[in-house]
Amino acid sequence: MYKLTIIAFIATAFSANAQGYQVNLQGQKQQGMGGAGAALPLDAAAVFFNPASISFLKNSSINLGFTPTFANTLYTDKASNETGRTNSPMGTPFSAYGVYRKSEESMFYFGLGVYTPFGSTVQYEDEWIGRFALTRLQLKNIFIQPTMSFKMSDKVSIGAGFVYSTGSVNLQKDIPVQFSDGTYGSAELSGKAQGFGYNVGFYMNATEKISVGITYRSQVNMAVKDGKAEFTVPQSLASNFPNGSFTSSLPLPQVLTIAGGYKVNNQLALALDVNYVSWSAYDTLSFDYEQNTASLVDTRSAREYKNTFSFRLGGEYKITEQLQARLGFAYCLTPVQDGYVTPETPDANRINYTLGLGYLFGEHFGVDASLLFTHLERTDRNLETNLEGTYKTNVLAPGISVYYQF
Amino acid sequence: MRKGIKFSLIIVGACAMFACKPKVEDMESSAGDINTSKFVVIGGSDMAGMMDDGLYYDGQINSVAAILSTQFELVGASPIQQAMMPSSSVGYTIFGNAPLELGYKTDCLNVTGLSPVRSAQTGDGASFSMNTYSASAPITNFGIPLLSVAQLTTIGLGNPANGPGNYNPFFARMASNQATASVKSDILATQPTCFALSLGMDEVMLYAAGGAKNGGLISTAAFDLGLNDLVGSLTNLGAKGAIATIPDVTEFPYFTTIPYNGLNLDEENAATLNSIYNPIGIYFHVGANAFMIEDPTAGSFGVRQMVPGEKILLSVPLDSVKCNKMGSVFPFRDEFVLELSEITEIQNQIAGYNDVIRATAVNNSLALVDAHTFYQTLNEGIVYNGVSMNATFVSGGAYSLDGRTLNPRGNALLANQFIAAFNAKYNATIWQANATKYRGIKFP
Secondary structure (H helix, E strand, O other): OOOOOOOOOOOOHHHHOOOHHHOOOOOHHHHOOOOOOOOOOOOOOHHHHOHHHHHHOOOOEEEEEEOOEEEEEEEEEOOOOOEEEEOOOOEOOEEEEEEEEOOOOOOEEEEEEEEOOOEEEEEEOOOOOOOOOOOEEEEEEEEEEEEEEEEOOOOEEEEEEEEEEEEEEEEEEEEEEEEOOOOEEEEEEEEEEEEEEEEEEEEEEOOOOEEEEEEEEOOEEEEEEEEEEEEEOOHHHOOOOOOEEEEEEEEEOOEEEEEEEEEOOOOEEEEEEEEEEOHHHOOEEEEEEOOOOOOOOOEEEEOOOOOEEEEEEEEEEEOOOOEEEEEEEEEEOOOOOOOOOEOOEOOOOEEEEEEEEEEEEOOOEEEEEEEEEEEEEEEEEOOOOOOEEEEEEEEEEEEEEEEEEO | OHHHHHHHHHHHHHHHHHHOOOOOOOOOOEOOOOOOOOEEEEEOHHHHOOEOOEEOHHHHOOOHHHHHHHHHHHHOOOOOOOOOOOOOOOOEOOOOOOOEEEEEEEOOOOOEEEEEEEOOOOOOHHHHOOOOOOOOOOOOEEEOOOOOHHHOOOOOOOOHHHOOOOOOHHHHOOOOOOOOOOHHHHHHHOOOOEEEEEOOHHHHHHHHHOOOOOOOOOOHHHHHHHHHHHHHHHHHOOOEEEEEOOOOHHHOHHHHOEOOOOEEEOHHHHHHHHHHHHHHOOOOOOEEEOOEEEOOOOOOOOEEEOOOOOEEOOOOOHHHHHHOOEOOOEOEOHHHEEOHHHHHHHHHHHHHHHHHHHHHHHHOOOEEEOHHHHHHHHHHOEEEOOEEEEOOOOOOEOEOOOOOOEOHHHHHHHHHHHHHHHHHHHOOEOOOOOHHHOOOOEEO
16 A cells, blocks of 8 residues: 655754754854854864864853744746745744853863754645655754863864754645545644763963864764654544654764864954765765554655765954954855755755844953845755755844853 | 844845745746747647546646647646536546546455546446537647547547447547538638647557557558648648657556466466466466467467566456466466567557658748657656656556556656757747656555
């Protein structure tokens, strides 16, 4: 009977950022600079960007940020010219960081980061032509990363963080079986996922002006152990689509970053980050159902992602001691190869444009804001579903954070 | 500064609400070299919207002709005029029944399961026998089930007065004058500027679905003559069109659902059959066995076991197979079986007709729709926008419950083949139908 081919639940955060997991909505200052900053100890978000560089922060601090994300995708079917839009709710990535040092002479620095490298919902309009591939995907994900950094000299530091990841997934699609009134059946797969990983970094002030950062974020396997599969199908097919449990997993790939910082003068600092993301870990998406039937077979869908680079360039200009302006852009290569573009990841090579502003009120309290815009366009025929058309996506992500340093 | 912030907030707010939605680019559709002012469809069951073994409103509005017309209307065509059954009617099969729907049926073994069942006690013969022709809106869908190419010029083909078997009841429903009109004369009277034509499948199916027992197939020469007479007349009017090849109907679910070796025997039944048939050299064993059929050429008793490649038709009474030893003690009669020689005969004739159709397309500069390959691909299994379809009965998703005709979704796929052929031949950009909007089989 009907072979239920469940499609990937990866990475709608894509719609917000470069290739998913190495999202750079983890710090407003860095966001304003194209997502670069592994070689600039800007603020407590360094817990994420480079655990080593927190040793070179001038203060202990607490930093809370939020980036409402608006992503809109338009799909145009090649053969019929029919269009389908997303009407996804606002994405809500947030981050919270704390960094503590005992004194200026401390050798050890401690940090804690809680952030959301995934976390958005993509929802297509009702009855769109790709409804049997995907109607809705909600992904929630929180990384909790306690971190320690060791200042080896006044030039060099190393740092490491342990990552505990917890999240949930909810995937919905229509099934091409019809009730007597003509409406289609549907499937909903939901579950909680957990994973572990780590984040290590190296930081060096090479010269007065030049700094270098190298970080490695490990792969995190998000495993869904006891997911819930629910099917809405005509009564006569209920035994073909038994509700039950399923297992699956999703790799969040390892990321190697090599970064440089350059202090042009007292006002202007530049940052360049190169990320190498090992997306090839995501070669297959499998769903194993507890109870199989002729209609409900375990699926193994080829994803065939490839390893990619992102290049991030940004600058910060101190207009006054209190006020900073930031500008940046990022060129991110897509890991999704031709033939594997799916409605949940209508990904493409892209350029992110970002800008930001920061203001420090007095000594302790400051605010940073950023704005990211990107446009993606990808035409493809998916080898599994034969969906053939063009996805166009606009993303706008304005963010704000507040910090307190002491 | 403050102004700047305010300004960006407005931009962000506006963008968040609507400005950031990617714009739809207006892709121009176009009829290319085709004049769509009078679009006419000519064919058989597929064009008529026959499905689930009958003619009924919901099938007709989802006919290949209707779906094609919907897409042609985007490039200037008028809505198609079909010989509609009333929307309130249950519909009608030529044997007086109501069409099939999926329901529950209890078989002779008292097992209840999903099965095609009649949607009503009897068919709506009164509506079926009504002539729907209207001079103010003449028929433009000449999808006429059971039509043979040899009958295109037959005057009075739609005349019930000729008596049962001597007229086509489907043409009777649409003929401008039942006594004097021929299919060809009614088609030409509409003065087509473009046409979609799919002829031949119905007559091949009629023969094959009867187990290749009754009548025969017209010669390739007769097919050539009939087809070219009509196509020549259409192109003389300056009409442009697309013409479709004939699929291998023996690969439709009607012929492939019951396996030739579906006779599953336990020890006792095998012993019984062995006691009957061992004397003439036929042996049975526990497990899957080939069914028994009548074959006058087989030995002195005229019975034999089926061989791989032979087909059992869906018309076979399954209760008799399950409970009354049909196909074993009582071999299947000829009308329920396609033997290898019959399959070869049918396939060869289809190949001959298709040669004629291809030559006709070339000689008249028509678009060729390779329906033969389309059905072959569909039967082997396709994925359309995430929907898997194949020739499996009911669950295959593209055929209707009679196993001989497509359901609306399958019709949309076939209509898209016509559109692709029109586009390629006539520099046109006619959008294909979104087949996910056309239903498959409804389940209770």
